[in-house]
Amino acid sequence: MTKQQKESKTVNIDIRKDLFGANENAAAINAETLKKHGVIAFDIMGSVGTGKTQLIEALCEHLRGKYRILMFAGDLATTIDADRVASHGIDTVQINTGTACHLDARMIKLALQKVDLSYYQVVFIENVGNLICPAGYSLGVDKKIVVVSVTEGPYMIRKHPLTIKHADMVIINKIDLVEVLGFDVDALESDIREVDAKIPVFRVSSTTGEGIEKLIKALNL
Amino acid sequence: MTKQQKESKTVNIDIRKDLFGANENAAAINAETLKKHGVIAFDIMGSVGTGKTQLIEALCEHLRGKYRILMFAGDLATTIDADRVASHGIDTVQINTGTACHLDARMIKLALQKVDLSYYQVVFIENVGNLICPAGYSLGVDKKIVVVSVTEGPYMIRKHPLTIKHADMVIINKIDLVEVLGFDVDALESDIREVDAKIPVFRVSSTTGEGIEKLIKALNL
Numbered sequence: 001m002t003k004q005q006k007e008s009k010t011v012n013i014d015i016r017k018d019l020f021g022a023n024e025n026a027a028a029i030n031a032e033t034l035k036k037h038g039v040i041a042f043d044i045m046g047s048v049g050t051g052k053t054q055l056i057e058a059l060c061e062h063l064r065g066k067y068r069i070l071m072f073a074g075d076l077a078t079t080i081d082a083d084r085v086a087s088h089g090i091d092t093v094q095i096n097t098g099t100a101c102h103l104d105a106r107m108i109k110l111a112l113q114k115v116d117l118s119y120y121q122v123v124f125i126e127n128v129g130n131l132i133c134p135a136g137y138s139l140g141v142d143k144k145i146v147v148v149s150v151t152e153g154p155y156m157i158r159k160h161p162l163t164i165k166h167a168d169m170v171i172i173n174k175i176d177l178v179e180v181l182g183f184d185v186d187a188l189e190s191d192i193r194e195v196d197a198k199i200p201v202f203r204v205s206s207t208t209g210e211g212i213e214k215l216i217k218a219l220n221l
Numbered sequence: 222m223t224k225q226q227k228e229s230k231t232v233n234i235d236i237r238k239d240l241f242g243a244n245e246n247a248a249a250i251n252a253e254t255l256k257k258h259g260v261i262a263f264d265i266m267g268s269v270g271t272g273k274t275q276l277i278e279a280l281c282e283h284l285r286g287k288y289r290i291l292m293f294a295g296d297l298a299t300t301i302d303a304d305r306v307a308s309h310g311i312d313t314v315q316i317n318t319g320t321a322c323h324l325d326a327r328m329i330k331l332a333l334q335k336v337d338l339s340y341y342q343v344v345f346i347e348n349v350g351n352l353i354c355p356a357g358y359s360l361g362v363d364k365k366i367v368v369v370s371v372t373e374g375p376y377m378i379r380k381h382p383l384t385i386k387h388a389d390m391v392i393i394n395k396i397d398l399v400e401v402l403g404f405d406v407d408a409l410e411s412d413i414r415e416v417d418a419k420i421p422v423f424r425v426s427s428t429t430g431e432g433i434e435k436l437i438k439a440l441n442l
Contacts, residue, residue: 047268047269047270047350047352048268048269048352048373048374048377048380048381049268049370049372049373049374049376049377051374075380076353076380076381076383077379077380077381077382078376078379078380080376080379080380081376099353099357099383101322101351101353101354128353129268129352129353129377129380130322130351130352130353130354131269131350131351132297132320132322132349132350132351132354133322133351133353133354136320149270149372151270151370151372151373152269152270152372153269153270153272155299155301155302156269156270156350158298158299158301159269159296159297159298159299159301159350160269160297160298161298162297162320177401177402180398180401181398
C-alpha cells in the first residue's frame with residue numbers, strides 16, 4: 001500500500017508534464033494545419049451560462065454571408081449548443097468530452113481530421129462551460145477569448161486571474177442586464193486591467209446586438 | 222519518445238484509480254471525524270457567480286444565534302468569500318487551491334486538523350466555483366448541495382446531469398430575477414427531475430430572503 005502510493009506520487013508529476021507536453025505538441029500541429037488552410041480559429045471560453053453559444057450565434061449571423069464558418073462545440077454531453085448554431089446554417093462538429101472539464105489540443109486535432117478544412121475560412125470553438133480548466137490548455141488557435149457575464153457577480157475576475165492571463169481578449173457579455181442587476185461594469189473592467197493592462201476588453205449584448213460589430217472589427221473579420 | 226508515451230498511458234489509469242481511492246479514504250475519515258464531534262457539514266457546489274457565498278451569508282444570518290458555525294471557503298486565489306462570511310461574525314477557513322478546480326477530501330482533512338472541531342456544530346464548505354469538477358469528489362459531508370442560478374441560461378442541467386446525480390439537493394438561486402430575465406423555472410425544475418425524480422429542489426433568493434426558512438427546515442437546522 002505504501003509502496004503503491006509512493007510510486008503513484010512520483011508518476012503523477014511525470015504524467016502531468018507528459019500530458020501538457022503532448023497538449024503543446026498537438027496545439028502546434030493544429031496551428032500549422034489551420035495556417036496551411038488559411039483558417040482563422042477562435043477558442044471561446046467561459047463559465048456555464050455566460051452566453052458563449054448566443055455570442056457565436058450573433059457572430060455567425062453577421063458573418064455567414066462573408067465567410068464559410070465551422071463551429072466546434074465542446075460539452076460534457078448533449079448537442080444543444082451545436083444544434084443552436086447549426087440552426088443558423090453553420091456547419092458544426094460536436095465534441096462530447098464525457099467527464100472532461102475542458103477541450104484539449106488532441107481533441108481538436110482529431111476533430112480537424114474529420115472535416116474538409118480547405119472549405120472553411122473561420123472556425124469558432126466553443127469550449128466546455130468552465131472558467132477554470134480550459135485556460136491552461138492551448139488548442140493551437142489564433143485567439144483565446146474569455147467570455148464573462150454581468151450575471152456572474154462582481155468577483156469572478158479577482159478569483160480567476162490565471163484565466164485572464166492566458167487569454168487574448170475578454171468579452172463582457174449580457175451588457176443589456178447591467179441596469180436591472182445594478183452591476184458595476186467599470187469595476188469589473190478595472191479588475192481585468194489589473195491582471196492585464198493591455199488586454200482588449202469588449203462590452204457586448206448578444207441579445208440586443210450592442211457591441212457585436214465593434215467586436216467583429218477587433219477580430220479582423 | 223514512443224516508449225515514454227506508452228508507459229504514461231498505462232500509468233494514467235492507475236493514478237486515476239489511486240487518486241479517487243485516496244479521496245474516498247480521506248472522505249471516510251472526514252465523515253467519521255465530523256460525526257465524532259456531532260458536526261453537520263454541507264458541501265455547497267455550483268458554477269461561478271451562482272450566489273453560493275451570498276446563500277451561505279443568508280443561512281448564517283438566520284442560524285448564527287442557534288449554532289456555532291464554521292465556514293470553509295474553497296477558491297483558486299483570494300479570501301473574498303471567506304471575508305464576506307466572516308463579516309457576519311462567522312469563523313472561516315480559507316482553502317486556496319492554486320490551480321485545482323475543486324476541493325478534495327484530503328484538503329478538507331487537513332483543514333479539519335487545523336480547527337477545534339469540538340467547538341462547532343455546523344460546517345458550510347463553499348466549493349470552488351465550478352459546476353463540473355467538484356461533483357466527482359466526495360468530501361465526507363452530510364449533504365452535497367448544488368446551487369444553480371436562473372442567470373445561467375436554460376441548459377445547464379441538461380449539460381451537467383452528473384453533477385445532479387452526485388448531489389443530495391438542488392437550490393435554484395436568484396429566484397427574484399426570474400421575471401426580468403423571462404426565465405422558465407418550471408422547465409429548469411423538470412430538467413432536474415428528469416435526472417433525479419426524487420432529489421429535493423428549493424427555489425430561493427438570497428437577496429430577498431425568499432425560500433431561505435423553508436430551506437433551513439429541509440436541512441434539519
